[in-house]
Amino acid sequence: MRPYILNCPTPSILSSFLPQLLKYMDEKLSKEWNDLIKNGVHISTLEEASAFEQSSLDINSNEFEEIFNEKVLRDLTRAYVDLLEPIFGSGASKNDELKEYMLNYMPITEYLLKSLCHLMTCKDSVSCIRTTQLCVRILPNLIKREALREFVGKELLSSALQALHDGYHKESHPVIISLITDIYIDLRPISTIPFETFANLLNMDYGKLQKFEVDLSQASELKIRKNIVKKFLEGITGVSKGEWFKINITGEQKSTKRTLAGNYIKPKIGVLDVDDPTGLVDLFD
Incomplete structure (x- = not known):
């Protein structure tokens, strides 16, 4: 496929099946990732994946089946990204006509953009990084299409914030911050939607948000702009799994860190959710 x-020499031919294919893949992956998160993620790193392949687990055990199914899901997710990447690669290519068609034919565009949002937030670092980089590349093409600006300023920006909030994606945070910065800088001059999305970020303080916009508008270098965005959003930026238990111990000596014993379930609440028992609602007070 x-x-x-x-x-395909004539992209319009794809209209007979590609919308259904993208819809099927998006719904299948979304459901299976939701099920996996409910049951618990086994493979968080390449080292864990390699350890599983070399393990001596009984192939008839439930644990083996769960880990095997997770690996298959990750492979399928990355294969889906493999399909999209060449189409929206950087620079001119033989796929330019296909790219334009997929961004202009709404039955395809709808599920393409939904897929990008879900791929960016699924708990697979490889897929997250590659999808976010893909979004950075196609962002100018999305913004120049007026019909897609609301989606970019709401859903795509919200998904990037969601991924930034998830400590699982700590390695992806630099490229995620780049995407958030690009969306805000490129879309804000022609739309209030990015401002509104940030304003809805829990109990976002309008004064701080307005100061953020002033600081961002006065920064001329991209590196400085990224640092401004990073600092502004550091309150919702997630930490890696290995840091979930770490706390600062104060005393006469310098602060150190230790690991607390016990079971811990990482909060799954979304960064844009208001009902927040974790205390994130007060981050911007």
């Missing part, structure tokens, strides 16, 4: 899509 992938070679057929990438080498």
Whole structure:
């Protein structure tokens, strides 16, 4: 299927099945990732994946089946990204006509953009990084289409904030911050939607948000702009799994960190949710 899509001489032919394919893949992956998170993620790093492949687990055990199914899900997720990346690669290519068609034909565009949001937030670092980089590349093409600006300023920006809030994606945070910065800088001059999305970020203080906009508008270098965004959002930026238990111990000596014993379930509440028992609601007070 992938070679057929990438080498199709007439993109309009794809309208007969590509919307259904994207819809099916998006719904299937979303459901299976939700189920996986409910049951617990086993593979968080490449080292854990390698350890599983070399393990001596009984292939008939429930644990083996769970880990095997998770690995298959990760492989399928990355294969889906493999399909999209060549189409929206950087620079001119033979896929330019296909790219334009997929961004202009709404039955395809709708599920393409939904897929990008879900791929960015699924708990697979490889897929998250590659999808976020893809979004950075196609962002100018999305913003120049007036019909897509609301989606970019709401859903796409919200998904990027969601991924930034998830400590699982700590390694992806630099590229996620780049995407958030680009969305805000490129879309804000022609739309209030990014401002409104940030304003709805829990109990966002309007004074701080207005100061953020002033600081951002006065920064001329991209590196400085990214640092401004990073600092502004540091209150919702998640920490890695290895840091969930760490606390500062104060005393006469310098602060150190230790690990607390016990079971811990990482909060799954979304960064834009208002009902917040974790205390995140007060971050911007």
